[in-house]
Amino acid sequence: EAQVTQNPRYLITVTGKKLTVTCSQNMNHEYMSWYRQDPGLGLRQIYYSMNVEVTDKGDVPEGYKVSRKEKRNFPLILESPSPNQTSLYFCASRQLVTDTQYFGPGTRLTVL
Amino acid sequence: AQSVTQLGSHVSVSEGALVLLRCNYSSSVPPYLFWYVQYPNQGLQLLLKYTSAATLVKGINGFEAEFKKSETSFHLTKPSAHMSDAAEYFCAVTDTGRRALTFGSGTRLQVQP
16 A cells, blocks of 8 residues: 555654654655644645755754655654654655655654 | 745535635745645645646545636635535645645634534
8 A cells, every 4th residue: 555654653752852753655756755733834844855865954944854865764853852843743755746745644743 | 935825724614515715825936736635633635736737626525726826826615515524624835846845824624514
């Protein structure tokens, strides 16, 4: 089944404790992206990647890192999480030649 | 820079009534436009998209949207609401480079019996 998976789905952590949210897709998509969703703000793009080893900042990249060492994986790294990073995070992917993004199920992160 | 404005964070309609969700965009280049739906506790699902072909776009579940360049709008409509349409709807825009996707703040649709 074609899908985007994220792990973990729920995470509660404390300020400053490094964490990684994994994202994997099995559709051989070149493009992958991370978004955060906050009430009243919709989804805002954090980082995106057009292909392996090619990443770029979205609208709200501060406090986040990403890497794209393999085509299927695009982990989101929070090196020193803060409470303002409490949010619902979505990973998405698509082929470069199409416009339809496929979204993962989301990761709800709480930073205390 | 591109942006999307969705008028009305909450819309309530009766079952069987017309659904109209509004979306206006600003983009310095001809845009690609999308409507996504998010059901409770789920990810986003594409409803329909405009990519410079026909201005009236039909999507899944009976939804459609019309691209109006003169009004910079891409409103979503459905002739007859169903209870299962209750969800949050997001309008989004990307430029022809298709790099970043910018979302509106969302409209939560309630359908009353």
